[in-house]
Amino acid sequence: MDELLKEIYNEHLGMVGEGHVADYIPELAAIDPNQYAIAVTTIDGQEYMIGDYETRFTIQSISKVFTLALLMKQMGEDIWHFVGREPSGTTFNSLIQIEQEKGIPRNPFINAGALVITDRIINYNSKPKHVILEFIRELAGSDDIYFDKAKALSEFDTSYTNRSLAYLIKSFGNIDNDIEEVLDVYCHQCSISMNVVELAKSSLFLANSGRNIYNGNQIISPTATKRINSLMLTCGLYNEAGEFAYRVGLPGKSGVGGGIVAILPGKLSIAVWSPELNKHGNSYRGISTLEAFATKLGISVF
Numbered sequence: 363m364d365e366l367l368k369e370i371y372n373e374h375l376g377m378v379g380e381g382h383v384a385d386y387i388p389e390l391a392a393i394d395p396n397q398y399a400i401a402v403t404t405i406d407g408q409e410y411m412i413g414d415y416e417t418r419f420t421i422q423s424i425s426k427v428f429t430l431a432l433l434m435k436q437m438g439e440d441i442w443h444f445v446g447r448e449p450s451g452t453t454f455n456s457l458i459q460i461e462q463e464k465g466i467p468r469n470p471f472i473n474a475g476a477l478v479i480t481d482r483i484i485n486y487n488s489k490p491k492h493v494i495l496e497f498i499r500e501l502a503g504s505d506d507i508y509f510d511k512a513k514a515l516s517e518f519d520t521s522y523t524n525r526s527l528a529y530l531i532k533s534f535g536n537i538d539n540d541i542e543e544v545l546d547v548y549c550h551q552c553s554i555s556m557n558v559v560e561l562a563k564s565s566l567f568l569a570n571s572g573r574n575i576y577n578g579n580q581i582i583s584p585t586a587t588k589r590i591n592s593l594m595l596t597c598g599l600y601n602e603a604g605e606f607a608y609r610v611g612l613p614g615k616s617g618v619g620g621g622i623v624a625i626l627p628g629k630l631s632i633a634v635w636s637p638e639l640n641k642h643g644n645s646y647r648g649i650s651t652l653e654a655f656a657t658k659l660g661i662s663v664f
């Protein structure tokens with residue numbers, strides 16, 4: 363595995379300058395686009411890493427996987443009354459379908475769906491930010507994971523589209539709490555900072571039928587785990603989910619910080635980080651890295 367990661371890393375080292383880092387959140391704009399890291403964790407406890415694997419970045423929309431898992435654990439199947447499970451075919455922060463589909467977001471991984479999930483987490487937990495952070499710390503097997511407050515604040519102050527989305531959803535009655543509170547929790551979950559090793563570890567329960575190998579706890583049921591992986595495959599990369607499934611063949615979730623995680627059920631999780639994004643808001647070097655990894659190892663869920 364070390365040799366394979368080295369080969370893929372070297373093949374992709376020069377792959378920069380084909381996109382742009384996210385700059386609609388001011389605090390993300392200054393990031394060094396050359397940074398690049400890969401980490402693999404296996405359900406029997408092996409860890410492999412290469413590149414800038416000690417550098418933390420904000421997980422952004424990858425947090426939507428963790429908030430979905432947390433709410434499924436707390437609410438079960440009832441969540442499907444207020445969020446769908448179909449690919450949207452739209453950009454991650456699109457407003458169009460919310461009006462057409464009367465406030466029910468297509469899936470939990472577009473921003474509209476994630477805002478609704480966060481709203482219900484606020485209903486179920488008196489200290490929602492704390493509960494989300496502790497949940498992710500448990501998954502990663504580490505207490506050394508924090509919010510990046512500057513990035514959370516920067517996003518909160520400039521959340522024009524997300525604020526519009528949230529108000530539109532609330533106008534249809536599908537958000538219970540104060541919009542500013544929902545946005546505050548949402549921007550904090552997006553600002554959680556991890557390196558690729560921590561990110562691979564915190565996603566590993568999805569490769570292990572919902573069980574956390576670091577403390578032995580069953581986090582969510584095997585069925586709920588299957589459902590989250592299925593949603594990642596069909597919706598995890600927004601309007602590039604089909605292309606990602608075609609090229610990589612694994613459930614995955616991206617964030618505009620440049621991270622992507624992918625899951626090989628029964629075996630491993632892999633996290634890649636490279637901050638430059640393509641027009642869909644996904645890391646193009648990250649996708650290419652995952653494609654090479656899956657192809658060279660001959661793995662996929664199919």
Ligand code: GLN
Pocket residue numbers: 421422423424454455473517524552616617618619643
């Ligand atoms: N915090 C970001 C936003 O809401 C997350 C988007 C993403 O990572 N795709 O715009």
